[in-house]
Amino acid sequence: MVNEEQENKHVDEEKLQEEVEREIEALDEAWRAGVVHLIGENEVVAGKGAGIGKRFLINYAYNFLRKNLRQAENVFDIPQKRMLKVGMTYEL
Secondary structure, eight states, rough: OOHEEEEEEEEEEEEEHHHHHHHHHHHHHHHHHHHOOEEEEEEEEEEETHHHHHHHHHIIIHHHHHHHHHHHHTTTTGGGGEEEEEEEEEEE
């Protein structure tokens, strides 16, 4: 059983490493194409066990406000062809 857990952990680490390498390759390709602006973007979603109220507040109200208040590409007037958005999803 311990060996199975170690093997699963090793497989997960290999998958993570492969994903990181793919992302780095994508960034390198974008850099060669002339993209020079990396914009960080986060997404917040309600967790699977969240109630209807929490789900509504997070999935609709919070995300509506986040998208409509300040967007970095609009504030800095970054051309679309020179921008690459990277982000992360948080589950509450």
